[in-house]
Amino acid sequence: MVYIMFMFLFGLVLGLAAVASNPSPYFAALGLVAVAGMGCGVLVGHGGSFLSLVLFLIYLGGMLVVFAYSAALAAEPYPEGWGSWPVLGVMMAYMVGVCAAAGLFWGGWYEGAWVSADEFAEFSVFRGDIGGVALMYSVGGGVLVMGAWVLLLTLFVVLELTRGLSRGALRAV
């Protein structure tokens, strides 16, 4: 269990180094999918299964799918993956930087075992994160309405941004 958690945390850092090392956007989206999967594993290991499910559904299944087919806008004849030297060199440089920072910040922690949330509580249907998210619908109703309003506003923002073609705000004169 400890080793799986270490592997997920390492995969998190390695995956985002793979995204940040400037490959072609096809591969960067793939790296981000892997990072989200590792992050879901970390959350599940801590007992937050509902938040992990939300991450998978909304982030991977909603937002990253849109990024994946928007990658068609970034089409180039010779896409650079992690096999080509500039990308791999930058990724290795990032990993060396992370290892140097790890050597600097290591120490100061004692336990290597993770205890999941409300492990020692009584048996209950309301696990830690599910009961907390339910508060968003009861006492947090105001911020829920505000979030829905912001999402509706974003729809109109997006429609306005992509309306103009050459009459809009973004143009090449």
Add this chain to the structure above:
Amino acid sequence: MTPTHFAFSSTFLLGLAGLAFHRTHLLSALLCLEGMMLSLFIALSLWTLQLNSASFSASPMLLLAFSACEASAGLALLVATARTHGTDRLQSLNLLQC
């Protein structure tokens, strides 16, 4: 620093470095921004879970909702750039060059 704290902190800083340095495509910069949002979601969720404060778990949900707004605005800008400039390469955004 615990390994978990170090992992999501370095994930955030790697995404920030990827956003700031040597981009060719606008979409790569948007993907690094999404990686930063992902690390923030993981950080807030782990705060909730490790400190057993269940009432804080509405916070990563709201972060995800607002980051969806931001991602869609960024993608709308990407589409508008590709439609006016023909490509999303950052070299073609040179109207304000000196």
